[in-house]
Structures are given as C-alpha cells and as structure tokens.
Amino acid sequence: MHFALNEDQAMLRDAVADTLQDACTADVLRAAWTGTNPALWRPLAELGIFGLSLSENRGGMGLSEVEESAVAVEMGRVGFPGPFAETLAAVPFITHQSALLESGLAGDQPLAVAVEGHPIANAREAARVFQTHGSEIAVFTDPTCTDLPSVDPTRALCLVTGDVRSWPGDGQRLRQRATLFTAAMLVGLSHRMLDLAVAYAKERRQFGKAIGTFQAVQHRLADALLALRFAEAPIQRAAFSLATQADSADIDVSTAKAMASEAADTVARAALQVHGANGYTFEFDLHLFHKRVIALQRAWGDARWHRANVAGHLLLDSKENTHA
Amino acid sequence: MHFALNEDQAMLRDAVADTLQDACTADVLRAAWTGTNPALWRPLAELGIFGLSLSENRGGMGLSEVEESAVAVEMGRVGFPGPFAETLAAVPFITHQSALLESGLAGDQPLAVAVEGHPIANAREAARVFQTHGSEIAVFTDPTCTDLPSVDPTRALCLVTGDVRSWPGDGQRLRQRATLFTAAMLVGLSHRMLDLAVAYAKERRQFGKAIGTFQAVQHRLADALLALRFAEAPIQRAAFSLATQADSADIDVSTAKAMASEAADTVARAALQVHGANGYTFEFDLHLFHKRVIALQRAWGDARWHRANVAGHLLLDSKENTHA
Amino acid sequence: MDLTFSDAEHAFRAECRAWLDANVPQTPLQSHNTRAGFQAHVAWEKALHQAGWAVVSWPKALGGRDASLMEWLIFEEEYYASGAPARVTQNDIFLLAPTLFEFGTQEQKDRILQPMAAAEVLWAQAWSEPNAGSDLANVRSTARKVDGGWRVSGQKTWCSRGAFSDGIYGLFRTDTNSERHRGLSYLMVDVHQPGVSLRPVEDLLGEEAFAEVFLDDAFVPQTNLIGEENQGWKVAMSTTSSERGLSLRSPGRFIAAADRLLELYRAHPEPSLRDRVVDTWMKSRAYRDNTFRVVTRMMQGGTIGADSSLNKLFWSELDIQLQQTALDLLGPLAEVAENPWMDSYLFSLAGPIYAGTNEIQRNIVASRVLELPRR
C-alpha cells in the first residue's frame, strides 16, 4: 500500500499544472464565456495528455487513470473550458481509427459523449459525438444538435438526435472514466475556489480588520477544506480501481463522484458567502469556477444518482418496510 | 386571524408555569431518575389541567388543545417526569367511567398509551393501559409488562402483553393529541436547554473571556434559537386544527411533531457542545432534559415518520422513477 | 387565539384572486434585470396601481386600500400563487416609503409617495459602498453643505436595478469629521443630473441586476434630506429593522414555491428526495404561521424586533433548500439554464448575502435576543 503519486507521476502533474497556469488564466476563461475559443488544447496535447493511457506503440505513454485523474484535477483548478473530461475518457476508444486517434492525441478536435438521452456538452465542436447505453457505445453518424443553454456558457449543451451506429468498446468503462475525470475536475475547481476565498478573506477588511479574522469566516472555510480534503483520496482510489480493473471499480467511481460533487458544492457556497456580493458578479473570478461546479456536480450523475448506484451494489434495494 | 393566546389562555399558562417552577426543580427531576416518585401531579390537577378540554358539566374547563398544548410546553420546560402527554391526551376518552375519570382529573393515577406494538412508557404506574390501532382504541384488561430500559430513566418503558378489549373513541384523535402534546413538550424542553446553554456561555470563561463572546458559540446558539422559534407556531397551528377538527389536522400535527423533534435535536446538540464535557455529566442539569429529548423526539413518531405521513397526504407516493 | 380568516379577510382574498386571475400576463415577462424586461415590469406596476393593488397597505388617498398587515399577507399569498411578475418597486414601497411615512416631512410625502406608487418615479437603494458592506457604518461618501442643500461625492454599489432608476437613497457623511455611525445623513439623490454616473454590474445570471453609482459633486436639495441632519443612521436602522423584516420576503413567495416543488416531485418522483420535498413544504407553512404570529403582535402595537433577523435567516436558508431540491429532482436536466429553477437557485444563493449577511443576522440574534456578551 503506497497511497501517493510516485515521483514520475508527480512530475507529470506538475508539468501540466505549470503549462495550465500560464495558458488558462481567468481572462482566458472570461473570453471563453463570450465565445472566444482559445487554442488551449495543443500545448496540453504536446505534453501527451490525451495519450496518457494509450500504449506506447500507439503513440501514448502507457499509463493509466491514476495519471489521467491527477491531470484532471489540475484542469479543474484552472477551470479548463471545453469537453476535457469526455475527450480524455474517449481517446482510448478510438484506437481503430487512426486519423481520428491522431487528431485526438494532437488536441485538434475534442470528442463529445454523454449517457443516452442526456444533453451532450460541446457536441457541435466535437470530431465525434458518442453516447453510452449500459455496456454499449454508439456514435452519431449524422448528429443534429438542438442547442440548450447551460448554466455554464463554456459547456454549450446539445440535445443530439440522428442515426447512430454501434462503436467498439465497453460503454460502462467509458462512462466510468468520464465520471471519474469530472469528479477530479470538481476537486480541482474546489481547490481554486477555496484559494480565492482564503485570499479574499485575508484582503477584504470590514469593521477595521480582515474578515478572515472573524471566527464565523474561519470556521466556514475550515469546513470547506474538510469536505475537500476527504474528497481527494476517493478520486485516487477510484482511479487505481479502474486502472487495475478491480471488482469495486464502479462503487469507487460513484463514491468519488458523490463526494466530489458534495464537496464542490460545500466549497462553492462557502466561497460565495465569504466573497459577499462580490462573488456574485462577473468582475470577480469566483463565479467562473462556481458556474462550472453547478454544471459538473450534476454531469455524469449527481451525488444522489451515485449514492443510489452504490446502494444497488451494496444490496440495499431489497424490500420495503415502515415503522408504526 | 389572531395568532396569539388571548388573555385568559396566557393567564392559565402562566399559572401552570409558576406552579411548576416551584414544584418541579432540577433536584426533583434528579430524584425521579433514581426512582423517587414525587407527588407532582396533584398541584397540577388542582389547577384543572387534566380536565382542560372536558366540558364544564363533567368537571372540566370546556377548553381545547390550544390551552392543553400551551400547558404542555410549560411541562416540557421543567422536564416534567411521567406519562404527562399520554394522560392529558387520554382523559377525555374516559368520560364514561366516572371513577376513573375522577382519579384522572385529580392526578391520582396516570394513564398509559402507545401505538399498538410499540413499547409503552410508564405502563406499570398507570390506572389503565391503552393502545391505538388506526381509528380504534383498545384497553389491556390484564396487562403484563416486560420492562425495557429507556434512555430516559423517568420513562420506564414496558412491552405490554395480555388481552385487550375495545374502548370507545377515535384512536386517530387520541394518537394525534398525544403526538401534539409530546411535540409541545419538546418545544418546552428546547427552551430550557437553550436557556441553560446561554447562561453557561455567559458564565464559563476560557482564554480570559466568557465563551459566549466567541462567534462560533454565538452563531451556534443563534441557529439553535432559529430552529426553536420556527417550531413554535406549528404547535399552535396543530392545536387549533385539532380543536376545530380542521381537515388539515393530521398534516398539522405531523408538521408540528417533525419540526419540534428536529428543533429539539438541534438545540440539544448545540447546548451540549457549548457545555463541553460538563454537559456530559450527571452533575449539570442539561442532560436531564437532553435525555428526555432523545426519547421524546422518537416517541409518537420521529421526524422521518411524520414526514412520510405528510407525504402520503400530499399525494407524493404515487409512482417511482429514476434519472439516468 | 383564532387561526381562521375573518369574513372580511376571505372577501379581500377573493377580490385579489379575481383581479389577478383576470390580469396576470399569460406568458412570463422578460427578466426585470434587462432594460426591456424592466420596462415591461414597469408597465405591469402601472396596471397594478390603476387597479389599486400596488400599495394595498397604504391609505386610500395615496392609491392604497388601507389594508391591515394581515390583508397585506393575504394579498402577497395570492400574488405569488398567481405567478404574477416580480415587483420592481419592491424596494421603493417597502424600504423608502416606510422611512418617509415615519420620518418624512409632509412636503416629501406629498411629492414622492404618489409617483412612487404609480411607478412613475423609480427608486433604487444605495446602501453599500466598496468598503461598506456588512460594515455599513464605514460609509465614505460625503455630502458637502452648499446653498440650499448638499453636494455629494463618492461611490455606491450593489444598487439593485440602479441602472434603470430615477433616484437613489442612502447614507452620506454630512459631518466630515465624524466617524462610524455618527455624522451620517439619509439623502435622496436624483440620478438624472451632471455628476452622477451609473455603471451596470453583471451578476451570476449575466444580467444587469446591480449598478455602481459614481457621484461627483452632484446636488441634493435640502428637501431631499429624510429626518434630521447627521441622524441618518437612526433613520436607516429604524426602517431596516422594523417592517423590512416582514416585507422583504413574504410567506406567499415560499408557499407558492413549495407548492410548485410538490408539482415537480409528482412529475419527477424520486423516493430518496421525498422527505426533503416534504421538509421544505412544512417549513414554508411554518414560516407563514410564524409570520401570522409576528403580525398579530404588531397589530396589537408590538414591534417585529429581532424576529426580523430570525426571519431572514429562515427564509434565506429555506429558499436555497427549496431550489436545490428542485435541481436535484431534475437531475441532469437541471444544468439546462432554460429551466426557471436554475435562475431561482442562483438567485437564492444571494439570499444569505443581501439585506445584511446571515453572519450579521446571527450576530444580531446572539447579542439582542440571547444577550450574549460582545467581549
């Protein structure tokens, strides 16, 4: 049992974090809200991110969900716009189409995917639009998008219709990967929101002192950190379970997403409250991340859905009974 | 709409409160824990409490659940030991047995009652042991008690077995009355616990000042008051609905009990935390009331049961459906 | 105690309902935080006023109905139940007007109240400044005495719908040597004059809900002082802590929302969320009944006191719980911004912040009700 990234894994994560810090600033995000589509994907692709879990002879790095989810946390920290979790999840499923694989690895065009019947984020800009149905995967052969506004303008939801055909691969695993990476992004987003709130609490003065000196603010932020801290290990557990195809993988992915969704909500609300009215405006950075949290905490199943999923695995859905 | 006790009602409540303050001190309660059965009922009976809702020609005062629940709040405030809510609830159902009625009105012997199949509090000391089953009431003709320790030693639970025979009256109404008076006692208990916590917070010093100056303590107690305050009006609403036989009576009683149970739990936990280790001991008064709360929040249906009951009335139990 | 409505109250309710049934727009108006939407809302306010429903609790002479507080609550219940548009004159009627009723001169009442009720002149509150939020006494905007009035300078922020208003009201430091609560005056400032510039601030919904107001030697006539000079703090606190605690969010709003939530649950039943739905429904009823209690006390001559703070804590938390439960029922569909629950959710998140943060409210409850020591 060694519950930590090893040196290589940590170096990879740090390299991604460095690249992102420069490339994906709050101003870039603000631009993405108003439609500018920044060329953010290529520098990441150059780090090999989209091929992390591909074998080396296919142009990948032969790694696994462990590294992928560590990267996804960093993507969340900067609020990376676009269907990152979905693209990262889907790339290993397009190995039989070399042109598509190449464009995926190069970050040229994202991939879009959702559970059948759900709105699909960023489908218009995607090279392929997939849907999962249990263990099946299908691809839209001629997708028609009906636009639906998301609470987060960078997500450009579509209700996709049109013919589909079957696509090789395990839909369950594709769903689990996208779910895990979304959970990891929520953890990263939470770190960022908490950092913003702490910085604001140190700087903002009322009643002649920094508001961070008030115990009510201190304890609210401590509780936010508490929720966040205990959402971290489940991400790594789920990543390892997926990588090793453990029996508990589906439970672990659901645990990770449920806890990350709840933690992100707790952190977001604490950060907003600490920011006061300023957290409510377009001019401060907080809401760029907050809106993403509101979307991602529900994407790929909200906490309730994942608790229900775990309940099924734990055999808690047998019979009914009431007292009195 | 006049949502307040009128002058007569307030005078009655105050008279009861005065009597109780002298008669039922914390020391009396402490004695009741160790088995002493204090002669507490007679002075209350002399105020006419057990006949509040009986007609005057039967020796009562011709009042209703409005006055009864106002009295029950005061009984809760002092942590009155014994099956008070049950006796008060049941007295109007024994009008056809004059000896029993007389002893009930005089406070000579309590009455015990519970929903069929549930443990019955203080059954051994009761003049009669009833159980309700839907709209039916039954009385045990030859009750056999199997003692079960309650978390609150003053409650002396029994699993009662033996033959029963039908008893005139509406079991639904008996249950509603006992539930309402239990809820009212929880509100009174909450007031007492909050008072104790506030007094302790003003007195107890750490780090060179009263702990009540710390914002964490202040806000926790403010939240306790918040829960308590909004549990009060539902008691009066339910009492009025019962008194006027309103269609909403069952919903209103369940709302009152659910909110009182949750509020009492919130207040108890806040009061305990403020008391620190002292709240955990036999030497301070808090736990005398806290233990009662732990028992009464579950007696006559806990918050969950009553929410389910209201859900049924609101037609929320139709069909099932899950997302994704 | 009598928890039934009187015949007169029933009749009043029936009259409200009949008018609303006949007049509420069939399709929702555009958001009142956009310019076009705001105009549509103003048109609705005018219609409301013409029918005598704009200010039911005001004297008949001013366009009201002399309604009791209880009748006002009934009006609010019916108003929200009908799905009628949000009131863009809310702050005018429930914040500025009570101040004028209590502290205004006869000239001010004559001049200001009638056009306010008729939505002819629109007002925006201007309490906060960049460095005076929770710490309202830290106001830095100044009012320099000149012939016939003052010249005001400084910056006000978070003026709700300020971009569409004709005038603002707030506190200004008339005694420049003063500190904190002292030396402030309560002034009304015409925004249509040189020296006043308004900058809209986009909110979480991407709309111009707020404005920042920059004041540079703008003129305020002597007649726009409410109460006495340098006594502005007293005037402001008197109103914010009295009726305001009742009128800011009336129970009708949550009764209607909880009922809509029941409908949503019936359409998307989800047993694991059922108890939360029931809990919000119960709380909306408890909020109503508690308000009846407070209003009964006020009608007998009592004050709202610290119930103002407890109310605010209760409804702001209830509102979030209610909207969040709705989103949870919608599951993956919640993200689609077109659903009205998402807008309500985002707005509910501001509840613990505006009109005095919930931290400030808890401080007030702790010190004024529980009488816990300050130090």
Place this chain on the structure above:
Amino acid sequence: MDLTFSDAEHAFRAECRAWLDANVPQTPLQSHNTRAGFQAHVAWEKALHQAGWAVVSWPKALGGRDASLMEWLIFEEEYYASGAPARVTQNDIFLLAPTLFEFGTQEQKDRILQPMAAAEVLWAQAWSEPNAGSDLANVRSTARKVDGGWRVSGQKTWCSRGAFSDGIYGLFRTDTNSERHRGLSYLMVDVHQPGVSLRPVEDLLGEEAFAEVFLDDAFVPQTNLIGEENQGWKVAMSTTSSERGLSLRSPGRFIAAADRLLELYRAHPEPSLRDRVVDTWMKSRAYRDNTFRVVTRMMQGGTIGADSSLNKLFWSELDIQLQQTALDLLGPLAEVAENPWMDSYLFSLAGPIYAGTNEIQRNIVASRVLELPRR
C-alpha cells in the same frame, strides 16, 4: 501509487484475523466504565498482550511486533471487524507511550513501557482542570520542588476511567511565577499515595467514565518528569498533534460500524434513509483511504501536521451521523436503551468535545492550514 496490500501485509492480516476469530469473547464484556467491566477488560488486555497483539507497532523487545503504521491500520481494521472489546489501555499506549518514546529517559522506558503493555500498571490522562478545558494553557495545578522531586496540588478532571487507574499524567505548573504555556512540566503521578483522592463523575450513560482527581501535596519523584522541567507544554503538544491524530480513532472503527449499519438497514429497510446509510458507508471508506494517504506520507518521513485536526473533525461528525442514522432506522425501538446503537450514539455526541473541541480544531485548521490571520 499502489493501493493494494503487499503479500506481507496480507499475511499479517490473516494472522490477526485467525487469532481474533479464535479468541474474541463470544458475549460482549460489561461496560469498561464500571468497575467489574473494567476488570474484565483488563483481563482481555492481558490475553492480548500474551499473544503479542497488545502493542503491535512497538519493538519486539517490549512485547510488540515491530509492525509498520500500515500494519497497525490493518490490525485495527481486523480488531474492530471482529467485535473485540474496547481497549482500556488506549490512552496509555497511544498518548503516554509515544511521549515516553520521544522524550523519556532510558530508565523511564525500562520501568514503564513493559508493565503498560502488559496492562499491569494502568494510566489515565489528566489534561483538563475545571478552568482549563479548551484553554489548556490555563493549568493551575502546581508542583512545588522538594528533595528528590515535587509535591503536587490542585484538581484535574475528565480523567477517562481515572477511578480505576494506578497513575495519572498531565501538566503541572513547576514555575509558580509563570503564565500560560510557560513554566509547565509533564509529570506522572502515582495515585496510590496519601494526598491523592479520586472522585468518579457519572456521565450521560450513567457510568463512571471519568474521575476528578484532587491532589494535596502528593509526591512525584524526579524520575517521573518527562522531558525537561518547565518544558511540559512542548512535550505535550508534540504528542497530541502527531501520532495521536492517527491513533485516537482508527478507520477500522468506522469501517466496522458502517458495515453493521448496512446490516441494520437490510433488517429495517427504509427507503427515505437509504442515501444517508450509503453516505456514511462512503465516508467511512473515504476516511480509511485518506488515512492511508497520511500514513504513506508519514512512512516516507513526513508528519501528520494539521491532518490531525481535519481527521478529528471528520470522524467525530461521521460517528454522529452514523449512530443517528441507526437510531432513525430503529424508529420507536431506538429509545430502548438496551440497544447498543443508543450507547454508541450517546458516546458519539462527546466526539466533538473531547481531545480538543471541534471549535478548537477549526481554529487550528484556519490558522495553520489556511493561514488566516488571528487579528
């Protein structure tokens, strides 16, 4: 990263489990807060020690197994899963012993550790005083220097199972002119001597969980000073904030409790409570995995740091949620005090109070991790 157990760890677990399966008493012992129950627990401790399971992480020479922290976690998981009795030597092994390992003299280690592991000499912590709870630095008990040691006087309180102990340990003011953290020394006091009287304090369960200790010129030999004179605060803090944060409540306890809760749910299924059951189960797993993370860091030479405070906040809240969910599942039967869930619930309520209140822990997190300013 490798989240599987090694072969050696698997083997260790199998050995634990086999011994526990064969030796754990079939019927639960009486509460260790009663005198008779305590004796039964001491007997169990002796058996544990004889089989080499009392102090697995200690050196073999002292009756341990040189187990790694990871193996210790495995032992704890198996211990709680087996339903074995509560450890009445917990504070001795996990609070006093680490202090001796770090600060004790060789003579002290030789004299004290072996009888402690063998449950021959039993210790009780004596941190709190009537006026030194959260504010531990407010210690008033004094130690007056005499030939060969000190004479101690004062009052200690909340000594867990102090009524059944042979000795207590805590802080005493050796420099009577000192204030707060300065001038304190960490002393061990034999309770079997004149000048020491113990008074049991009944707790919420009606048991003698705690004792008050009254000291009147009791003798403490020089050899019972741990660390340097007047440096007691540093010694005490070093231990309470390091291993203590890990050992106080190991994940195995909550893993076992959550699994029992699943069984309870299956016996009393209640759909409206299902998600709470799942939530506590998930949190118990998250607590375990987070502990693995912390232990991995510690085995690489890192410290537990402020994770000690976050851990305490997490497990104490999880414990209450878990026990309360159980009571809610039991409904009206929960009140019957005979059910073990009620005892666990009452005990869980003390979790946010003992070992540093949760308010203190949040203060620590805010200042040490978030680095929020003190003033």
